[in-house]
Amino acid sequence: MPEIGRLATCLALLFAVYAVAASIGGALRRRGQLVRSGEHAAYVVFGLVLAAAAILVRALLQHDFSLEYVAAYSSSTLPAHYAFAALWGGQKGSLLFWALLLSGFSAVVHLQNRQKNRELMPWVTATLMTVAAFFLSLCVFVTDPFERMPVPATEGRDLNPLLQNYWMMIHPPSLYLGYVSASVPFAFAIAALVAGRLGDQWIRTTRRWALFSWAFLSLGNLLGARWAYEVLGWGGYWAWDPVENAAFMPWLVSTAYLHSVMIQEKKDMLRVWNMVLVLLTFSLTIFGTFLTRSGVISSVHSFTQSGLGPFFIAFLLLVLTVGGALLVYRLPELRTQATVESFLSRESAFLFNNLVLVGIAFATFWGTVFPVLSEWVRGVKITVGPPFFNRVNAPLGIALLFLAGVGPIIAWRRASPKNLRRAFVAPVTTGLVAAAVLALAGVPLGYAHTTFALACFVLATVVQEFWRGMRARQAMLGEGPARALGRLVGKNRRRYGGYIVHVGIVAIFVGIAASNAFRIESTQALRPGETMDVGKFTLRYDRIATEEDAHLSRVTALVSVSAGGTPLGTLGPEKRFYKKPQQPTTEVAIRPTLSEDLYLVLGSYDPPSGVATIQAYVNPLVAWLWIGGLLMGIGTVITMWPSALERRAPAYELGGAEVAAD
Amino acid sequence: MLNKRRFIVGAALIAAAVSYLVYAGIRTSSMYYFELEEFLAQRDAHPGESMRVKGWVRPGSIRWDPQTNDLAFELARQDGSDPVPVAYRGILPDMFAAGREVVVEGRYGGGALAARQILTSCPSKYEPADARTAETPS
Numbered sequence: 001m002p003e004i005g006r007l008a009t010c011l012a013l014l015f016a017v018y019a020v021a022a023s024i025g026g027a028l029r030r031r032g033q034l035v036r037s038g039e040h041a042a043y044v045v046f047g048l049v050l051a052a053a054a055i056l057v058r059a060l061l062q063h064d065f066s067l068e069y070v071a072a073y074s075s076s077t078l079p080a081h082y083a084f085a086a087l088w089g090g091q092k093g094s095l096l097f098w099a100l101l102l103s104g105f106s107a108v109v110h111l112q113n114r115q116k117n118r119e120l121m122p123w124v125t126a127t128l129m130t131v132a133a134f135f136l137s138l139c140v141f142v143t144d145p146f147e148r149m150p151v152p153a154t155e156g157r158d159l160n161p162l163l164q165n166y167w168m169m170i171h172p173p174s175l176y177l178g179y180v181s182a183s184v185p186f187a188f189a190i191a192a193l194v195a196g197r198l199g200d201q202w203i204r205t206t207r208r209w210a211l212f213s214w215a216f217l218s219l220g221n222l223l224g225a226r227w228a229y230e231v232l233g234w235g236g237y238w239a240w241d242p243v244e245n246a247a248f249m250p251w252l253v254s255t256a257y258l259h260s261v262m263i264q265e266k267k268d269m270l271r272v273w274n275m276v277l278v279l280l281t282f283s284l285t286i287f288g289t290f291l292t293r294s295g296v297i298s299s300v301h302s303f304t305q306s307g308l309g310p311f312f313i314a315f316l317l318l319v320l321t322v323g324g325a326l327l328v329y330r331l332p333e334l335r336t337q338a339t340v341e342s343f344l345s346r347e348s349a350f351l352f353n354n355l356v357l358v359g360i361a362f363a364t365f366w367g368t369v370f371p372v373l374s375e376w377v378r379g380v381k382i383t384v385g386p387p388f389f390n391r392v393n394a395p396l397g398i399a400l401l402f403l404a405g406v407g408p409i410i411a412w413r414r415a416s417p418k419n420l421r422r423a424f425v426a427p428v429t430t431g432l433v434a435a436a437v438l439a440l441a442g443v444p445l446g447y448a449h450t451t452f453a454l455a456c457f458v459l460a461t462v463v464q465e466f467w468r469g470m471r472a473r474q475a476m477l478g479e480g481p482a483r484a485l486g487r488l489v490g491k492n493r494r495r496y497g498g499y500i501v502h503v504g505i506v507a508i509f510v511g512i513a514a515s516n517a518f519r520i521e522s523t524q525a526l527r528p529g530e531t532m533d534v535g536k537f538t539l540r541y542d543r544i545a546t547e548e549d550a551h552l553s554r555v556t557a558l559v560s561v562s563a564g565g566t567p568l569g570t571l572g573p574e575k576r577f578y579k580k581p582q583q584p585t586t587e588v589a590i591r592p593t594l595s596e597d598l599y600l601v602l603g604s605y606d607p608p609s610g611v612a613t614i615q616a617y618v619n620p621l622v623a624w625l626w627i628g629g630l631l632m633g634i635g636t637v638i639t640m641w642p643s644a645l646e647r648r649a650p651a652y653e654l655g656g657a658e659v660a661a662d
Numbered sequence: 663m664l665n666k667r668r669f670i671v672g673a674a675l676i677a678a679a680v681s682y683l684v685y686a687g688i689r690t691s692s693m694y695y696f697e698l699e700e701f702l703a704q705r706d707a708h709p710g711e712s713m714r715v716k717g718w719v720r721p722g723s724i725r726w727d728p729q730t731n732d733l734a735f736e737l738a739r740q741d742g743s744d745p746v747p748v749a750y751r752g753i754l755p756d757m758f759a760a761g762r763e764v765v766v767e768g769r770y771g772g773g774a775l776a777a778r779q780i781l782t783s784c785p786s787k788y789e790p791a792d793a794r795t796a797e798t799p800s
Contacts, residue, residue, distance in 0.1 A: 233756075340669055348669070355673055359680035366684050371695060381695035383714060388691040392683040523753065525729050584756045603753035606728035613731055615753055 002067055005055035006146040009096070012048035012103070013136040015041045019129040027122035027195075035122045039110045042125055045132055046103035053100045056093060056145055060086050066152035069093060069145045075158035077551060082164050088172045089159050091293055091308075092145035097173075098289065099135040101180040102128065109184055109209075117205055123191035131183050134315050142308060161552075161578045161585050167227035175220030175247055179285040181213040182250060185257075186282035189275055193326040198271060198334055203261050208640055213281075214258055215636045217251040222629040233586035233601045235521065235617035237625070240389040245368045246288035249361045253281045256357040259350050259407075266412070267347060269338045272331065273354070279323040284361075286316050291368070342414040349407040356400045363392045390516070394447050401451065401509055404502055405431075405458035409465065426464055431457030448517035455506045462499045469496075493638050500635030507628030514621035523603065523615045535618035536563045537598055544605060544612060545572070552578045554587075557602045557612045561591065573602040573614070596620040693767070698739055701746070705770050714767045715775065720745050721760040737766055737775065750777040757782035 019041035026034030056069070060083045065071040073086040073093070088094045106128040113121050139145060162168075185206040192202040224244060229237035238244060257277040263270050290312035327334075340347045367384045374382040405427060411419040434456035435449070443449050466485065469492075473484035489496040522534040526541040533539075540560040547554045556572040574587035591598040596618050603613035694708065698717035715737065723736035723745065731752055736745035748766055758764065758780060768777035 343668065343672070348672075351669070352672070352676065355676045359676060363680055363684050363687075367687070370688065370692070380700075382688075382692045383695045384688055384692045388687040391691065392680075392687040395683065396680065523731070525731060586756055601753070604728045604731065609729060611729045613728065613753065 001055055002059060002064070002146040002148070005052045005059075006140075006144065008048045008052040008055070009136060009139050009144075009146070012045045012052065012099070013133060013140050015045045015048065016103075016129045016133040016136055019045065020126045020133065023122040023125040023129070027126075035125075038122065038125050038129075042103070042106050042110055042129055045129065045136075046107040049096070049100045049103045049132075049136070052139075052146075053087065053096055056096065057084060057087055060084065063156065065154065065156050066149055067145075068147045068149050071149060071153040071156045073156070073159050075156035078156070078159055078164075081169065082159055085163075085169050085172075086159050088176065089163055089168075092139070092143040092147075094172070094176070094293070095135055095138050095143055096145050097176060098180060099132055099139060101176055102132050102135065102183055105181055105184055106132065109187075113205075117188075117201070119195050119197055120188060120191040120202065120205075123194045124187045127187035127190045128183060131187075134311075138308065138311060142311065161576070161583055162231055165227065165231055167223055167230065171220060171223035171227050174216050174223055178213050178215070178217030178220050178247075179250065179288060181209055181216065182254065182281050182285045184209040185213070185278050189278040190323065190326065193275065193323075193330050196330065196333065198330060200261075200265055200268075203264060203274065207261070210254065210258060210261070211636060211640050214251070214254045215633070215640075217247065217254060218632055218636075219629070221247050221251055222625070226626065229622070230588060230590070231585075233588045235519070235599055235601070235615070235619065236515075237622070240364075240367070240386045242368050243292050245364050245389075246291040249364055249368075250281050250284040250288055252357050252361040252364070253277055253284055256354045256361075257281060259357075260354050263347055263350050267338055268336050269340070269347065270351075271334045271336060272327070275327055275334065277354075277358075279320070279327070280358075283316060283319055283323075286312065286319065290316065344410065344415040344420070346407060346410050346412045349403055349410050353400065353403040353407055356396055356403065360393050360396045360400070363396070364389065367392070397509070398447065398450055398454065401454045401458060401506070404505065405454065405461045408499065408502070409461050423461075423464075427457050427460035430460035446517065448513040451509055451513035455510050458502060458506050462503055465499060466496070489638065491643075493641055493643060497635045497637075497639030497641075500638060501632050502635075504628040504631030504633075504635060507624045507631060509628075511621045511624035511628060514624075515619045518620045520618040521616070523613065525611050525613045528610050532614065532616065534598075534616040535596070537568075537616070537618065538562050539600070539614065539616060541612055541614060542570075544610065550579075552576050555602070555605050557605065557614065559589070559600060559614065561598065571598070571600050573600040575602050575605065592623055594621075594623050597622045695765075698737065698744065698746075701770075702744055709771055710769055712767070712769060712778075714765050714781075715746075715770075716763065716765045717746070718742075719758070719760050719762050719764055724760060726754060737764070747774040748777050749774060750780060755780055755782045 019038045022034050022038030022041060026032065026036075026038060059067050059070050060074050061080060063070065063074065063076045063083075069090060069092050070086075073090045074083045078086075086093065088097045106125070109124065109128065110121075113124070117124075185202075188202040188206045192198055221244075224247060225237040228239065228244075254277075257274065260270050260274055260277060264274050290309070293308055293312075340351060342348065367388050371381045371383045374380060409423040409427070411423070415423075431453050435453035438449055438452055439445065443452065466488070469488040470481060470484045473479050473488055474481065477484070479487060520535040522532060524532045526532060528541060528543050531538055531540045538561070540562075542558040542560055545556045545558060547556070554574050554576045556574045559571045559573065561568045561571055568591070571589035571591055573589040576585045576587055577583075578585065586601055589600045599617040599619055601615040601617075603615045605612045693712040693714060695714045696704065696716070698715065701713075701715045701717075717737040718740045720736040720738040720742045723734075723738075725734040726732075731754075733748075733750040733752075733754060735748055737748050738745040748768075750766075750768075762782060765781040766775055766777045767779040767781065768775050770776075
């Protein structure tokens with residue numbers, strides 16, 4: 001069976017290469033048949049990769065330890081759902097998974113565009129299949145997931161216990177969905193450049209793909225944060241680890257893109273910039289995969305290095321060279337006459353929002369690659385830690401939050417004094433009042449204080465927008481408040497969905513600022529019956545409970561929690577000792593509320609004396625990160641939901657004259 | 663065209679601000695990352711500076727007091743030679759064990775490393791995730 005899997009991968013590579021050649025040949029010689037043939041080959045690639053992945057999953061589920069990959073990432077006692085998740089648990093499987101998602105997305109793209117965008121499609125096929133061919137050739141030549149062991153193992157080494165966790169079931173696939181779907185806007189951008197169709201047709205066609213990619217990148221980042229928070233046990237959720245940055249950077253650039261395309265659609269500006277952002281987003285997804293999979297930079301954290309590095313660097317250079325060359329070639333045609341007229345305009349607010357987002361991405365990139373750069377330039381490795389990223393990104397984040405309030409309500413072209421008054425008096429007043437009240441309430445001035453005040457400002461802009469829209473409908477159409485609000489959102493999904501996403505972002509900003517600035521931490525070694533205080537909580541360490549089964553043994557500290565004399569229940573932070581591989585893990589106990597999380601770690605336990613070290617954190621407002629994520633999800637779904645018009649007339653997106661007769 | 667120039671100035675200001683923040687950030691929060699060999703060669707050149715040193719936990723050198731959370735061990739080459747004493751107080755990372763590869767973050771002085779943080783990684787198996795296991799931001 002594994003031989004068939006290997007065969008399928010090899011064939012998929014051949015078909016992908018054929019698809020590239022056929023599409024390009026068909027486009028150049030204007031042979032529709034050849035182009036179609038290339039598209040069919042792309043479907044075949046998907047079928048073959050799907051078969052290969054299914055065979056690998058089957059081997060994982062059936063514990064076929066004659067395969068090196070299965071033996072390395074699963075064991076006979078591993079529950080089935082984790083065995084399935086081992087598909088993306090290791091390097092080889094995850095590259096196959098990448099290829100699977102990419103060929104799946106490309107199949108969807110080809111289905112969607114059977115009758116549309118015919119001028120672009122050959123180049124879209126060629127681009128997507130080039131990317132597929134890259135990942136498939138890694139699977140064939142470098143990291144064969146179907147490699148046999150010289151001697152079949154009798155038992156696997158098991159999936160790392162830290163990954164045996166439900167967040168890890170959904171975090172990597174979510175991130176991969178976001179990474180891989182960024183290939184679609186990239187492919188259309190390349191196609192637009194090659195075919196010289198530089199209007200916003202490619203942007204309209206890929207709007208949902210870009211949103212889809214962005215949404216899954218957001219989700220992936222948040223799930224990763226959640227996993228770190230619950231599993232890693234250091235009380236935080238984000239450590240600016242290279243692997244985290246790898247997922248954060250494409251998200252930033254993709255966010256910038258989602259904003260700047262609005263300017264192109266409305267004002268026909270920023271065409272070049274949008275191309276740059278799409279190329280950059282895609283390059284960063286490849287770079288991100290490279291970071292996570294090569295270990296070149298994360299050597300501080302994951303010490304093994306694999307031989308993948310050069311391949312990724314070469315591919316990245318290819319992408320940047322081809323993309324950059326095409327961009328330069330089309331530069332004269334991409335230029336438009338439109339310019340931003342005034343500093344005080346929506347165009348300019350969006351432009352600055354873009355610059356700040358790209359600035360954060362740049363700073364993060366710089367900090368991430370600094371060890372490698374310093375080694376090249378000076379011969380010594382110099383690392384920067386979380387303080388660097390916090391110090392640099394906090395002020396930029398604050399600027400971004402401010403712009404998130406300004407952008408949606410300032411007038412296009414040039415804001416008149418009247419517009420400024422009408423739009424800003426209420427929100428600015430709200431922000432200032434909030435700043436004063438918070439200062440009086442004892443919140444120290446600083447980043448957190450500024451963030452809270454700006455959050456109130458942004459929320460006030462959103463509320464004002466909803467309120468005014470609703471009132472206008474009520475006045476003009478005589479609708480009741482609930483109906484008016486519903487219709488308002490339903491008729492302007494992109495706009496109001498976007499506002500809801502902004503509310504989610506505000507919640508996340510508040511959560512991050514509060515948990516960074518006002519976190520309380522205390523570590524104490526306690527004898528049974530002793531208590532410790534952390535923040536408003538009193539913790540009494542009652543006793544240790546132990547439990548053992550075939551897979552692991554656990555030591556749980558039973559801790560009674562009370563606040564101001566009121567008992568709040570018992571928490572049980574644990575140490576687990578997995579038997580295979582022999583490894584202890586920390587299971588934190590969290591008491592989450594909307595205002596703060598009480599977060600307990602059992603640091604160590606000394607059986608003879610019964611002394612347990614309890615590490616306790618009070619993390620304020622962390623829950624708002626997850627709530628914010630949920631709001632972002634709801635907002636994104638609203639933005640993407642097709643309107644009645646689009647549902648009735650699928651040709652709406654064709655852009656009229658650009659429908660090509662094939 | 664006046665406006666265009668103003669925008670370039672605005673964009674340049676943002677770029678300058680980002681560059682300055684990066685520059686200042688790196689100046690204030692960067693530290694050396696040494697392999698054990700490099701550390702042995704250069705340790706006296708950087709007294710009292712923050713640094714990260716990668717090495718192996720010498721088997722038999724671990725002294726751990728679970729009541730006070732004081733940890734003492736020796737960082738050495740993989741074969742156990744050239745040991746450097748390390749002192750640390752805090753929670754023992756999950757992955758910390760004799761013979762494992764670790765990165766010690768701290769300062770060197772008086773012939774020993776005073777560790778602020780110990781970073782560990784899962785041996786032999788690459789995972790982006792488990793790499794961060796014991797990391798606690800300072």
